[in-house]
Amino acid sequence: MTDPSARAIAMTVEVKELPELHVACIRHVGSYNRIGSAFEKLMHWAGPRGLLRFPETKVLAVYHDDPDVVEEANLTSSACITVPTGTSVGGDVEAMTVPGGLFAVAHVEIAADQFGAAWNALMEWLATSGYRPDDRMCYEVYLNDHETHPERKFILDICEPIRPL
Numbered sequence: 689m690t691d692p693s694a695r696a697i698a699m700t701v702e703v704k705e706l707p708e709l710h711v712a713c714i715r716h717v718g719s720y721n722r723i724g725s726a727f728e729k730l731m732h733w734a735g736p737r738g739l740l741r742f743p744e745t746k747v748l749a750v751y752h753d754d755p756d757v758v759e760e761a762n763l764t765s766s767a768c769i770t771v772p773t774g775t776s777v778g779g780d781v782e783a784m785t786v787p788g789g790l791f792a793v794a795h796v797e798i799a800a801d802q803f804g805a806a807w808n809a810l811m812e813w814l815a816t817s818g819y820r821p822d823d824r825m826c827y828e829v830y831l832n833d834h835e836t837h838p839e840r841k842f843i844l845d846i847c848e849p850i851r852p853l
Contacts, residue, residue, distance in 0.1 A: 697809040699796045703819065706847060708788035709746065711768035712739065714780050719760050721803065723749055726767035733781050739771055746770040750786060750827040768827075787824045787849075792817065794846040800834070803842075810846050817850075824849035 716726040734740050752764040766784065777783045794810040832843040
């Protein structure tokens, strides 16, 4: 039987200058694919505060560790939404600035089990692009609510910080 995550990933990649983002976030430690509970807590916090103003509010996951280097149980990520600078946070919710700059931005529409394959496809593209990753934060920007997608797919931009070789 074929691994469903091994299906070919259709993506378009653009090199873009992205702005700095001010976010409210909840940290998650552990497997990256279990960040959903942090997003649920964040949305429950943000909703009553009037901070979910779509489409201007961006929803993103920031990845702080390299899963090839850090053990899965110790991976750190952040469930985030963009907020106005100076937004009051507290408790589990922190403020963070995601640096802007030059990024490889891969646009994909994927099933829940294809996130790893999508990142791998972007890294394959990067290997022959004339760019290399740098040490700024990488992240995903979610462009839809996968629960309302007819195939429950995620439409997102994978944003990998880069610099020329």
